[in-house]
Amino acid sequence: MSALDAWELPTSCGIWCWYSNATAAFVPWLSQSSVPHEQLIEQNRRFDAALENMNQGLCMFDADRRLLVWNKRYLEIFGLEADQLHVGMSQRQIIEILVGLGRYAAGTTVDALSEGTRTSLIEGQATSILRELADGRTVSATHRAMSGGGWVATFEDVTERRRNEDRITYMARxxxxxxxxxxxxxxxxxxxxxxxxxxxxxxxxxxxxxxxxxxxxxxxxxxxxxxxxxxxxxxxxxxxxxxxxxxxxxxxxxxxxxxxxxxxxxxxxxxxxxxxxxxxxxxxxxxxxxxxxxxxxxxxxxxxxxxxxxxxxxxxxxxxxxxxxxxxxxxEPQMDESARARLNLERELREALTNERFEVHYQPLVKLSSNDVTGVEALVRWRHAERGLVSPAVFIPIAEETGLIVPLGEWVLRRACEDAKRWPAHVGVAVNVSAHQLRQRNFATMVFSILSESGLDPSRLELEITESVLLEETDANLETLHVLRSFGIRIAMDDFGTGYSSISYLRRFPFDKIKIDRSFVREIGEKPEAAAIIRAIIGLGQSLNMTTLVEGIETDIQRNAVLSEGAHEMQGFLFSPPRPAQEVDALFKVEHSKNKVA
Missing domain, CATH: 3.30.70.270 (Reverse transcriptase/Diguanylate cyclase domain)
Structure with a gap:
């Protein structure tokens, strides 16, 4: 039976109708109404269908806060049986039932729930209140006042939406x-x-x-x-x-x-x-x-x-x-000062690159057995307007970190190839290449372009790389090195012996030259193991058919020591410090005249 069974209304005053699933509404109509009875029934049927297919629970209360209408979804949300509600019961009675059944979260009182509804209705516009249920769900209750008194309350289970919102908020943080x-x-x-x-x-x-x-x-x-x-x-x-x-x-x-x-x-x-x-x-x-x-x-x-x-x-x-x-x-506070100084230096470095305030100096590579110059290593120098020549140890790390090493390295390579073109055909030029440069997809193309523009024979160019180049993106870098070497360019491993995997890389790539780091040379005569390490590296290079060059030779003792161990070449202040291009030009002119006289 309908929840309207308790209402005794004379049919002469109007009609009343009830809806399935314990949904009821009181719809007064004058008996003199011109609307046909069949149309009224159809309208009520549609109203019933709309109520029962709502995603939200609904309750309607009159001006005396008594229940007029509710739907099935309302019962489902709060876990109520159909016979627990009836038309005419007060809103407070409904709340007492829900609290008594433990439907709301612990600590929720009848007075607090009633006051929440009253407050929302006073505000004069539809207001939503979140209600926490005992089973962990969250229900949004919205109250809309009706003209003439009373209100409509809708209830929506927003648990999943709240969880999604909370998850989005959590993920954002x-x-x-x-x-x-x-x-x-x-x-x-x-x-x-x-x-x-x-x-x-x-x-x-x-x-x-x-x-x-x-x-x-x-x-x-x-x-x-x-x-x-x-x-x-x-x-x-x-x-x-x-x-x-x-x-x-x-x-x-x-x-x-x-x-x-x-x-x-x-x-x-x-x-x-x-x-x-x-x-x-x-x-x-x-x-x-x-x-x-x-x-x-x-x-x-x-x-x-x-x-x-x-x-x-x-x-x-x-x-x-x-x-x-x-x-x-x-x-420490000076770290902040150093950081500011570094930023200033970075800015000046960019300006110097734009205005080409760099120079390339060259240090000879000397054949140990004859003392002949077989090549030179190109070393970039920054001529600062106030600081004078800035050490590469100062600006190269900044260039590496900022990516400026890519355009700077290209500039050095171009200048070195142009300078080398003036020197004797047997003199090669070695240019350092950083991991940042080799990582550029067009690196090999750029090298070929510079060689073509300068007219330098590819066999006279030697690219020096450190172990760090191979530590990053090994396969791609090795492929680029193979392409360069197939073009006739020589590849040397610089600072050999200072990294973790130098020997393993000799197995993966056929280097033309090994440059033994200067740190081993400094200890010759002081530590017996230094000479033993140099001997082992030279022997390794010979077995792999690679030229061995020892860096940092500053004394005759050091030169004689590495010569006796079988090294092929040396580089260091004993023969010459790095020199500007014009001084290297003069050096080769002197050598040429001597050979001509001989």
């Missing part, structure tokens, strides 16, 4: 790979911690950067790299206490926000984090080892924005990586 807070959340947490200082405690900001991560990523693939980052995140979280924030800034950079009583505590944390992250990893059967560097800064009494602290900690991190990695450095 967290790193998808590691589930750590991201950059945006880090700033919120940091500013919050600064805004609520603790007596006797400072906020320590630690900027962390993984060492050798790129080698793992490139060598084993991004899947292993991602797995490694997740493992690093887990280790960092294990090493900190509750209330400490560990965030990922992107790439292989992390940040830790940690309250400490003094700098020693922050340093102890940095050591612990570095040790934990640097321990070996077992990833899908692979043993992986990396390291980590850290920069530390402590907040002061006036600090209220974490942005500056992050910048300072990053400067300290940069210093730690410059000092050899695998360690930490504490921010």
């Amino acid at each position: 967290h790193d998808a790979l590691t589930d750590l807070p991201n950059r945006m959340a880090l700033h919120e947490f940091g500013n919050g911690m600064l805004g609520q200082p603790m007596p006797g405690r400072s906020l320590a900001v630690l900027c962390l950067d993984l060492d050798r991560f790129k080698l793992v990523n490139d060598g084993f693939g991004h899947a292993v790299g991602d797995q490694l980052l997740r493992c690093v995140a887990q280790r960092l979280q294990r090493e900190v206490r509750e209330g400490t924030t560990v965030a990922r800034m992107g790439g292989d950079e992390f940040v830790v926000l940690h309250r400490v009583k003094d700098l020693k505590a922050a340093e102890a944390l940095a050591r612990r984090l570095i040790a934990s992250v640097s321990a070996p990893y077992e990833l899908d059967g692979l043993r992986v080892e990396i390291g980590m560097s850290a920069g530390i800064v402590l907040s002061g009494e006036m600090d209220r924005d974490v942005t500056q602290l992050l910048q300072n900690a990053d400067l300290a991190l940069y210093q730690a990586k410059s000092d050899g990695r695998g360690t930490f450095r504490v921010f």
